[in-house]
Amino acid sequence: MNFYRSVWTVWLRHYSVFRKNIVYGMVTTFVEPILYLGSFGFGLGAVIGNIEAGGEQVSYRAFVLAGLIGQTLLFTSFFDGAYGGFIRMYYQKIFQAISVTPVTLSEVLWGELLWCSSRGLLSASVILLIGGVLGDFSWWGCVVALPVIFLASVLFASVGMLVAAGSRTIESISYPQYLVIFPMFLFCGVYFPLSQLPEWGQAIAAVLPLTALLSVVRTLLLGFQFEWWALPLLVAWTIPFIPLARNAMRRRVVA
Helix, strand or coil, X not given: CCHHHHHHHHHHHHHHHHHHCHHHXXXXXXXXXXXXXXXXXXXXXXXXXXXXXXXXXXXXXXXXXXXXXXXXXXXXXXXHHHHHHHHHHHHXXXXXXXXXXXXXXXXXXXXXXXXXXXXXXXXXXXXXXXXXXXXXXXXXXXXXXXXXXXXXXXXXXXXXXXXXXXXXXHHHHHHHHHHHHHHHHHHCCCCCCHHHCCHHHHHHHHCCHHHHHXXXXXXXXXXXXXXXXXXXXXHHHHHHHHHHHHHHHHHHHHC
């Protein structure tokens, strides 16, 4: 079977399962960021008004809305790669079952990675649409941001798959979730400018991928000052994690 057709077949298999549970999928994908938007964007945003960030005066609602793109990508792609990947690999034995067909394990893992990345892209696209309709984002910026958003989705999905491959039990996923993912979500500038952190905190946050993603996204959507290091840093995080995740998952499946 052709490589691309095989990968597409795996992706379609995951999509078919998602479509059968469409209500659950939509609730778990979209309700959380919309609640955050209502609470921080409209609620707290009405109190704060405009803020100084990225060399611009912007509304706090627009600032948070752009930040929610990064949060949504991080959570959706990572959780589907980690928890979803673990369940499909360990409990449902989906990877092993597909691998006995003409579809190879390598193609299965590519399909898995692209599916988890697609979930993140879909979630972020909804936030982009909301921001465009509200007038907080420029429409051309939304279009240009999509490839960057997909790149970040691939990265966070790869991290999730790597965690799934290294976890002996599903409870073990909680360790990187609480020690890495949640701190990155809280301190990479989703809800406040990084300038509010102490200098040592800014230095740590500056090397994390979510910070780089938010920098690029806010430049495109809100007109923030361009930070040349952001996109290369995001690429530098993504390139090694793809083979790391695939190789770790392959070893786990065939073990």
